[in-house]
Amino acid sequence: MSLQFVVDGLLTGSMIGLGAIGVTLTYSILRFSNFAHGDFMAWGTYATLAVVSAIGAMVGKVAPIGPLSFGWPLIVALAVGMAFTALLALLLDKVLFARLRSQGQAIIVVMASFGASMALRSLLEFTFTSRPTYFSRAIQIAMPVGFGIRITPDQIALLLLTAVLVLAVHLLMTRTQTGRSMQALSQNAALARIVGIDVASVVRVTWVIGGALACVAGVMIGILVQIRPFMGFDMLLPMFAAAILGGIGSIPGAVLGGLIIGLAEAGAVQLIGAEWRAAVSFIILMAVLFVRPIGLFGVRER
Amino acid sequence: MDLLGYGAFFLTTALIFSLVTLGLNLQWGLTGLFNVGLAGFVAIGAYTSALLTTPDDAARLGGFGLPILVGWLGAMVVGGIAAALTGMATLRLRSDYLAITTFGVAVVVQLVALNAQKLTGGPFGIGFIPRPFGGLAETPLLFNLSNLAVVSVVTLVAYLALEHLSRSPWGRVLKALREDERAAISLGKSARFYRVQAFAVGGAIMALAGALQAHFTGFIAPDNYLPILTFQVWVMLIVGGSGSNLGAVIGSILVWAIWAGSGTLTSILFPPEQQARAAALQIAAIGVMLCVILLIRPNGLFGDRPRRPRFSKRAKIAAGESSSGS
Numbered sequence: 001m002s003l004q005f006v007v008d009g010l011l012t013g014s015m016i017g018l019g020a021i022g023v024t025l026t027y028s029i030l031r032f033s034n035f036a037h038g039d040f041m042a043w044g045t046y047a048t049l050a051v052v053s054a055i056g057a058m059v060g061k062v063a064p065i066g067p068l069s070f071g072w073p074l075i076v077a078l079a080v081g082m083a084f085t086a087l088l089a090l091l092l093d094k095v096l097f098a099r100l101r102s103q104g105q106a107i108i109v110v111m112a113s114f115g116a117s118m119a120l121r122s123l124l125e126f127t128f129t130s131r132p133t134y135f136s137r138a139i140q141i142a143m144p145v146g147f148g149i150r151i152t153p154d155q156i157a158l159l160l161l162t163a164v165l166v167l168a169v170h171l172l173m174t175r176t177q178t179g180r181s182m183q184a185l186s187q188n189a190a191l192a193r194i195v196g197i198d199v200a201s202v203v204r205v206t207w208v209i210g211g212a213l214a215c216v217a218g219v220m221i222g223i224l225v226q227i228r229p230f231m232g233f234d235m236l237l238p239m240f241a242a243a244i245l246g247g248i249g250s251i252p253g254a255v256l257g258g259l260i261i262g263l264a265e266a267g268a269v270q271l272i273g274a275e276w277r278a279a280v281s282f283i284i285l286m287a288v289l290f291v292r293p294i295g296l297f298g299v300r301e302r
Numbered sequence: 303m304d305l306l307g308y309g310a311f312f313l314t315t316a317l318i319f320s321l322v323t324l325g326l327n328l329q330w331g332l333t334g335l336f337n338v339g340l341a342g343f344v345a346i347g348a349y350t351s352a353l354l355t356t357p358d359d360a361a362r363l364g365g366f367g368l369p370i371l372v373g374w375l376g377a378m379v380v381g382g383i384a385a386a387l388t389g390m391a392t393l394r395l396r397s398d399y400l401a402i403t404t405f406g407v408a409v410v411v412q413l414v415a416l417n418a419q420k421l422t423g424g425p426f427g428i429g430f431i432p433r434p435f436g437g438l439a440e441t442p443l444l445f446n447l448s449n450l451a452v453v454s455v456v457t458l459v460a461y462l463a464l465e466h467l468s469r470s471p472w473g474r475v476l477k478a479l480r481e482d483e484r485a486a487i488s489l490g491k492s493a494r495f496y497r498v499q500a501f502a503v504g505g506a507i508m509a510l511a512g513a514l515q516a517h518f519t520g521f522i523a524p525d526n527y528l529p530i531l532t533f534q535v536w537v538m539l540i541v542g543g544s545g546s547n548l549g550a551v552i553g554s555i556l557v558w559a560i561w562a563g564s565g566t567l568t569s570i571l572f573p574p575e576q577q578a579r580a581a582a583l584q585i586a587a588i589g590v591m592l593c594v595i596l597l598i599r600p601n602g603l604f605g606d607r608p609r610r611p612r613f614s615k616r617a618k619i620a621a622g623e624s625s626s627g628s
Binding site: 027032033035096099100103106107108110111112114115116117118119120122123125126129130233236237240241244275276278279281282285286289290293 | 334336338391392395397398399401402403405406407409410413416417529530533536537540578579582583584585586587588589590592593596597600
């Protein structure tokens with residue numbers, strides 16, 4: 001068995017992990033599993049794609065940076081896309097989730113997110129059709145790095161980006177007042193309110209972080225695989241599995257869970273075959289639920 | 303005559319949907335268990351019954367040529383066991399975990415249906431599933447009407463049984479658990495045990511509906527059991543009003559009428575190359591409809607979900623929180 005699966009697994013794992021951060025934050029702070037999270041990914045990716053083509057139309061062809069397959073337009077577009085996805089999440093919260101949350105039935109919110117997911121995805125399919133598209137059709141030469149592993153410059157760049165983002169979110173959660181407020185709210189909502197934490201602003205920050213990271217994960221999929229309206233929905237099960245494996249509410253847990261699932265998927269593709277890939281996260285999910293339902297870094301429910 | 307035949311065909315499909323919705327109503331409406339993978343359970347029923355009743359086929363496992371009734375029974379047993387296992391794994395945990403797990407079940411069932419060629423025929427599905435009154439296929443009207451009769455009888459039996467169940471002591475325990483779990487447990491009722499039972503029975507009913515559908519069309523393929531099916535049934539239950547069996551049946555017929563009607567409309571209004579896009583818009587519209595109903599009329603047409611005092615207090619606190627926030 002070639003060691004190539006390590007690189008593939010780390011990449012898939014980064015995508016899953018970045019998405020799972022949003023899932024785990026919504027789950028621990030807003031207390032519902034958001035089935036529309038995958039579609040935030042897809043919307044963010046299509047928004048980024050739209051901005052890339054808009055820039056392309058305005059300034060013409062831009063040379064890619066060094067050995068990478070993309071130039072500065074993609075980086076600018078990614079920033080715009082992240083802002084767009086964050087706004088989309090905030091908007092959806094305002095018109096839908098916040099109102100249902102105030103009715104006090106958590107599971108109704110889950111169902112609404114399921115309906116919203118269907119609507120969002122179908123709107124993408126309506127606007128862009130279900131045909132896959134790409135950021136770039138250029139083929140990159142993978143460089144050998146020893147042990148039979150090959151890696152492309154894009155892949156290195158995206159792995160570095162993931163590491164930077166995860167570190168940033170981790171520092172935000174542990175070193176800033178906002179982050180501590182978020183942790184307080186997830187651990188004990190009533191007490192957090194009593195000590196004067198601004199719940200509304202914590203909720204906003206949660207959506208902004210979740211939405212922006214979902215967009216990055218989506219764009220990673222777009223660069224390395226392809227862009228489809230279903231790209232986010234297909235990531236939903238791995239993201240949930242990663243969030244639960246890592247322990248709900250834990251950012252390092254979500255990322256580690258994502259990497260474990262990514263590596264397991266890549267290993268399964270080599271050993272069993274690509275068609276069974278999607279079953280891997282289900283098996284891991286079931287194993288976690290039976291053996292250790294609070295996950296690797298989870299805390300017991302209060 | 304054509305219209306009558308189409309009417310019978312339409313009603314048959316709608317009633318099969320309402321059978322699934324009845325199963326979901328037992329799980330969600332009565333017990334408060336959230337199943338987002340019901341397409342998986344419907345598929346399990348359809349494939350089980352198809353495997354048991356089709357004539358022997360060299361290309362795949364089985365084809366046992368058993369009578370149709372055995373197929374239906376087998377579908378209910380396998381569907382019930384699958385649901386019971388899912389329930390046992392997750393019902394001691396938070397309700398969201400059940401949602402995520404059922405979602406996973408649907409994904410895995412879809413994978414098996416697509417990839418386990420030996421068992422399910424893969425993407426090409428299974429054909430030649432025996433149809434009740436298959437001998438009448440020469441006269442489509444008679445055939446459609448007799449199918450409608452069969453499906454109506456099965457739905458009616460399921461409906462009456464569920465009505466009876468929900469009034470029985472068993473049903474009252476489920477309602478008690480839904481309304482106030484702590485009080486019910488303090489009376490010595492095992493929450494998990496009752497919930498697993500309700501989830502299993504609901505799963506068996508869904509599987510039966512899948513089997514009925516398979517024998518009605520005579521052909522099944524993985525594409526019949528995509529997440530869109532789950533979504534349709536949920537809309538049916540929410541429109542009808544969760545908690546009410548009558549609501550489940552009427553909601554199914556109503557939503558299926560809207561669905562089929564808007565489908566016909568788009569096929570008339572849009573040129574063939576735009577059909578796929580129009581279908582996507584149709585799904586988006588129904589998704590928005592679900593959210594709107596949840597917002598303005600969460601009880602649907604016939605829902606009996608009472609506002610509980612325990613929740614209204616909490617709701618006030620939460621409402622205060624969100625109004626100060628926005």
